[in-house]
Amino acid sequence: MHERDEKPKPVSSRRKFLFQMVRSLGMAGITGTAWGAYVEENKADPLILRPPGAPPEEDFLKQCIKCGKCVEACPYDTLRLAAPGDQKPLGTPYFVPRETPCRMCTDIPCVPVCPTGALDLDRVSKNRGNMEIPDIARARMGVAVLDESSCLAYWGIQCDACYRACPLMDKALTIDYLRNARTGEHALLIPKVHCEQCTGCGVCEHVCITQKASVRIFPRDRVMGKADPRYIKGWDKRDERRLLNIPDRFTIRTERSRRKAQDYLNDEGILYE
Ligand code: SF4
Ligand code: SF4
Ligand code: SF4
Secondary structure: OOOOOOOOOOOOHHHHHHHHHHHHHHHHOOOOOHHHHHHHHHOOOOOOOOOOOOOOHHHHHHHOOOOOHHHHHOOOOOOEEOOOOOOOOOOOEEOOOOOOOOOOOOOOOOOOOOOOOOOOHHHHEEEEOOEEEEOHHHOOOOEEEEOOOOOHHHHOOOOOHHHHHOOOEOOOEEEEEEEOOOOOOOEEEEEEEOOOOOOOOOHHHHHOOOOOOOEEEEOHHHHOOOOOOOOOOOOOHHHHHHHHHOOHHHOOOOOOOOOOHHHHHHHHOOOOO
């Protein structure tokens, strides 16, 4: 993870005022004609991005009491409380990576201040000895998705801004060298996101040089698939161990044939040695 040179900025008084207003609305609730809009906003935006340590959206909404403590604790002003008109559950924290990404603070100050466990350090910690220590690389705020049609690297123009900015460079984001089939002479330097490592911090989206970002962050459950557990990566020993725990109804166990594949192909006459 890279150290940042910039110091966190003090929160401006205007921002403090807006924050206090939204927090009061979020905690007190709304009455009268605004109620319909309030209910509408409370179920809106399935693409919202939450702070590190948050559970799936449905559980998060049950646990977050809209106190705004995580927003206050964020030194980079990444987190906002949803205000009326944002089309997001009112008073809940979220972030917009294109404007202000998560800077992946190593001490993750936004999480331990949460009084209800809606943001939980256990989800962003690793075990060392008998101690749980914060590990922001475990955060799964979202995942980066790249649009090949607008990314300049796919056009053959050298751009690796997202790769260089990624706090998990060479883990979450790597560069693949591919042959440029159009010119037949040059290499394409293609950024590749590794979903299993990407935290969804959104720094790549923030720095992307195209007019509208060509790499964007989405909630993981919106864009990631899930393979049936019966499929195993035979080349990955760790994954192969899953075979031991797969219920019988998912597997058909057969005797391994003593014959080689060539023997079957040669049943009609010798073709393969
Ligand atoms: S990890 Fe740091 S930058 Fe990211 S949301 Fe938390 S406090 Fe803000
Ligand atoms: S969101 Fe982008 S910058 Fe952040 S870890 Fe994932 S690939 Fe890297
Ligand atoms: S910064 Fe944007 S245009 Fe450049 S390589 Fe990354 S995704 Fe493509």
